[in-house]
Amino acid sequence: MLSPEVAAPPLLHPERDELELPAVLHALSDPVRLRILADLASGEERSCKSFDLPVVKSTCTHHFRVLREAGVIRQRLEGTTRLNSLRREDLDARFPGLVDAVLGAPAL
Amino acid sequence: MLSPEVAAPPLLHPERDELELPAVLHALSDPVRLRILADLASGEERSCKSFDLPVVKSTCTHHFRVLREAGVIRQRLEGTTRLNSLRREDLDARFPGLVDAVLGAPAL
DNA sequence: CAAAACGTTCGATGACCGTCGTACAATTAG
DNA sequence: CTAATTGTACGACGGTCATCGAACGTTTTG
Numbered sequence: 001m002l003s004p005e006v007a008a009p010p011l012l013h014p015e016r017d018e019l020e021l022p023a024v025l026h027a028l029s030d031p032v033r034l035r036i037l038a039d040l041a042s043g044e045e046r047s048c049k050s051f052d053l054p055v056v057k058s059t060c061t062h063h064f065r066v067l068r069e070a071g072v073i074r075q076r077l078e079g080t081t082r083l084n085s086l087r088r089e090d091l092d093a094r095f096p097g098l099v100d101a102v103l104g105a106p107a108l
Numbered sequence: 109m110l111s112p113e114v115a116a117p118p119l120l121h122p123e124r125d126e127l128e129l130p131a132v133l134h135a136l137s138d139p140v141r142l143r144i145l146a147d148l149a150s151g152e153e154r155s156c157k158s159f160d161l162p163v164v165k166s167t168c169t170h171h172f173r174v175l176r177e178a179g180v181i182r183q184r185l186e187g188t189t190r191l192n193s194l195r196r197e198d199l200d201a202r203f204p205g206l207v208d209a210v211l212g213a214p215a216l
Numbered sequence: 217c218a219a220a221a222c223g224t225t226c227g228a229t230g231a232c233c234g235t236c237g238t239a240c241a242a243t244t245a246g
Numbered sequence: 247c248t249a250a251t252t253g254t255a256c257g258a259c260g261g262t263c264a265t266c267g268a269a270c271g272t273t274t275t276g
Contacts (some may be wrong), residue, residue, distance in 0.1 A: 017147055021142065021213045022142065023137075025133045025134075025136050025137035026133075028131035028133050029131075029134035029137055030130060031130055034130065048134060072180050072202045095209055095212075095213050097205045097208060097212070098210070098213070100205060100208070100209075101203055101205035101208075101209050102129070102133075102203075104204060104205070105202075105203050106202065108129070
């Protein structure tokens with residue numbers, strides 16, 4: 001109806017040098033989000049639905065947004081799905097060893 | 109007045125194999141607590157008061173407790189002071205590389 | 217076009233968090 | 247003994263968080 005020129009800036013991703021350690025650690029301090037991290041560690045792009053998480057859809061949306069806004073994952077639109085991937089290069093560049101340490105933790 | 113035999117179990121410290129990754133990451137997701145970690149990285153034992161933190165005493169108590177209960181630091185009573193030290197061996201044993209990665213992060 | 221699939225948005229709820237100030241307890245110093 | 251030092255305990259406050267359910271939008275499928 002109005003302003004079609006400012007259509008949609010939907011997916012906010014911080015730049016690599018904007019990644020903040022407290023925000024990243026907070027994003028990873030939730031068991032559901034740790035599981036998402038572990039599932040993305042292979043490097044694959046995966047849709048939200050392909051994760052078998054113990055929460056309802058809208059809560060998933062919340063967790064993926066927290067991870068994206070902290071710069072942990074990247075979200076890309078593909079049709080009706082969001083493809084999620086780990087921003088491993090950016091994380092490794094800014095916080096060397098952090099992702100490896102988290103992924104190597106017991107009982108993940 | 110009663111039961112002097114169960115006098116005081118004051119300082120709770122989780123065992124090494126009880127350290128939980130979400131709890132540790134949450135403990136480290138606060139800037140004040142990250143600063144405490146960085147200040148303890150030398151291995152010294154330091155009193156709470158020796159930290160120059162931008163919060164009042166009771167808030168310091170809170171932050172040191174969060175770190176202790178997550179297993180990040182050890183607190184020992186010495187007279188009227190609490191001596192704090194990093195549980196680096198336990199952390200390194202259970203989450204190899206994690207402390208190093210956090211301490212190596214930029215803008216700490 | 218209609219229905220299904222995939223996610224988002226919004227509002228609500230109950231829990232927790234970081235902060236402070238005051239009061240208190242314990243030890244040490246005068 | 248008194249006063250100072252060091253830290254805790256408690257209550258309050260505003261903010262954020264994780265969760266859900268219901269409604270909606272967009273894209274694919276029938």
